[in-house]
């Protein structure tokens with residue numbers, strides 16, 4: 001029996017590539033060249049499996065051009081780069097990397113909230129530019145975090161991690177909005193109260209977005225939602241580009257409709273709306289919420305485990321369309 005062949009779309013930890021070599025013929029991309037759809041299809045020819053990231057879109061056209069492909073293992077918890085219906089129809093398994101990044105990503109959500117509310121990067125740029133010649137009482141005075149009201153939109157595992165940090169660590173009053181309400185035990189652990197989206201926007205001092213991207217969640221926050229928020233409010237997006245209407249956000253920040261925003265994800269990233277780049281009251285980071293060495297290794301290893309389990313014994317650890325397993 002020839003060994004299965006897998007492709008690894010982006011550069012990842014060499015030790016994970018080594019693990020894969022023990023099971024498969026491996027086609028790697030050590031130069032980390034970004035592959036456009038045609039290049040991805042060419043790269044995938046003859047491959048049974050793919051380890052990919054959110055940068056590679058897997059849709060019906062790619063699947064039709066790669067009939068040998070049986071599994072795409074995403075090294076990300078979000079999987080809006082997958083057309084899961086098309087994958088299921090083509091009997092291609094999709095997997096993601098939940099759980100291993102939950103606490104790390106929640107840490108970062110809080111880091112971005114703190115940095116934005118307390119104007120950390122703005123004041124650092126000022127200092128580095130040599131503008132700090134004397135102290136004054138209202139210099140970079142920001143928004144209070146402890147004891148304030150934290151509103152979380154999207155109360156999955158990461159949202160719950162942020163709620164626990166806010167309630168238990170910072171004495172915040174936590175309100176949340178989600179597609180479905182959490183059970184009473186989980187609400188109690190998070191010390192979080194369910195409210196409607198409009199109430200959340202009106203009451204929260206800080207709004208953190210952790211909702212998965214889909215057509216239904218596109219522009220969850222646009223001009224109308226920003227207009228409901230407090231002029232002192234801080235908005236943090238660690239979810240996905242497209243959850244926020246970035247042009248409307250830039251306008252709201254410019255007009256003082258809200259105080260500040262912390263953004264780790266952007267519409268059309270790695271491009272960033274030029275108006276956001278001009279504003280001082282925005283903290284901008286390049287999609288790094290899960291980026292610690294330990295967590296990124298755990299994500300790469302979980303993606304590798306999914307490939308190994310599926311292509312050696314037909315099982316998977318974190319299947320997104322398990323009906324493909326049932327049909328196999």
Ligand code: DGY
Nearest residue numbers: 054075076077078290
């Ligand atoms: C995720 O895991 O979805 C992160 O956003 C990295 O893509």
